[in-house]
Amino acid sequence: MASETRPFLKMNGLGNDFVVWDARVDPLRLSPEVVARLGDRETGIGFDQMITVERSSFGVDAFMRIHNQNGGEVSACGNATRCIGRLLMEEAGKDLVTIETAAGLLHAFDAEGPRTVTVDMGKPRFEWDQIPLAEEFADTRAIELQIGPIDDPVLHTPAAVSMGNPHAIFWVDDVEGYELERFGPLLEQHPIFPEGANISLAHIFDEDQIRVKVWERGVGLTLACGTAACAVGVAAARDGKTGRKTTIHLPGGPIGIEWRESDEHVLMTGLTEVEFEGEVDFETLTWRKTGAGDASTEAEAAS
Numbered sequence: 043m044a045s046e047t048r049p050f051l052k053m054n055g056l057g058n059d060f061v062v063w064d065a066r067v068d069p070l071r072l073s074p075e076v077v078a079r080l081g082d083r084e085t086g087i088g089f090d091q092m093i094t095v096e097r098s099s100f101g102v103d104a105f106m107r108i109h110n111q112n113g114g115e116v117s118a119c120g121n122a123t124r125c126i127g128r129l130l131m132e133e134a135g136k137d138l139v140t141i142e143t144a145a146g147l148l149h150a151f152d153a154e155g156p157r158t159v160t161v162d163m164g165k166p167r168f169e170w171d172q173i174p175l176a177e178e179f180a181d182t183r184a185i186e187l188q189i190g191p192i193d194d195p196v197l198h199t200p201a202a203v204s205m206g207n208p209h210a211i212f213w214v215d216d217v218e219g220y221e222l223e224r225f226g227p228l229l230e231q232h233p234i235f236p237e238g239a240n241i242s243l244a245h246i247f248d249e250d251q252i253r254v255k256v257w258e259r260g261v262g263l264t265l266a267c268g269t270a271a272c273a274v275g276v277a278a279a280r281d282g283k284t285g286r287k288t289t290i291h292l293p294g295g296p297i298g299i300e301w302r303e304s305d306e307h308v309l310m311t312g313l314t315e316v317e318f319e320g321e322v323d324f325e326t327l328t329w330r331k332t333g334a335g336d337a338s339t340e341a342e343a344a345s
């Protein structure tokens with residue numbers, strides 16, 4: 043029986059990593075179980091999200107479909123949007139492309155350096171039923187949620203923001219001072235978040251400089267989260283803690299955020315990387331590397 047192999051790209055945005063399929067000609071729909079199997083770092087390729095690039099029904103450059111490592115489909119992924127933006131710009135020789143997502147149309151354009159891309163992530167949403175939250179809160183800059191002993195909570199009163207996906211941001215004085223591995227899943231699935239939430243610990247350590255650690259919905263701890271960087275930058279500015287231009291320092295590296303005053307859009311700038319080319323045999327669900335990534339391409343160029 044002929045095996046059915048399919049090529050993919052392995053990419054990352056500051057270590058937040060993806061398997062990317064090009065399904066613009068040959069459609070691809072995988073079950074959540076197969077996505078989770080491929081996403082598992084022991085049994086599969088391993089990734090935080092799986093990205094499927096499809097034809098856009100709006101006639102823009104492409105549609106980007108996003109699945110978390112647990113197999114669940116979601117509407118937004120900032121780091122992946124930068125990576126797909128780069129691929130589409132390189133392919134078409136353009137310096138601006140438009141990507142359709144379930145969260146809306148996003149524009150990616152060349153930023154100041156090689157492999158660096160800026161994405162206009164659109165407007166943040168703050169209304170309780172847009173996050174969404176399970177009950178009405180008039181002010182989502184600090185919602186009533188705490189974890190730990192009632193009289194001495196470990197984490198409490200987070201800000202809530204949607205970038206097309208739900209985020210809760212806890213302001214702390216040391217992002218490493220909390221067991222996010224322990225509290226992350228409890229908060230991610232807290233009943234106040236009917237669709238779950240991405241959980242960020244954020245420490246404003248200098249003027250417009252914020253250190254962030256993220257527990258991602260459907261994944262767990264990741265090295266970076268683009269929509270969390272957007273959500274933290276916006277929540278800090280909204281609450282008067284910083285200006286509208288901030289640098290978000292994630293374990294995987296920095297992301298520049300500008301919450302533009304003229305139209306309230308969030309601009310997110312950061313690196314992208316092609317790690318390698320590969321292919322999956324869907325008969326056996328095995329995979330192999332078939333080509334190099336940026337590191338070797340750049341090494342060749344330098345030699």
Ligand SMILES: N[C@H](CCC[C@H](N)C(=O)O)C(=O)O
Nearest residue numbers: 119120121207259267268269
């Ligand atoms: N875990 C997120 C999706 C990926 C977000 C992240 N990887 C990014 O770069 O924005 C969610 O369930 O909403």
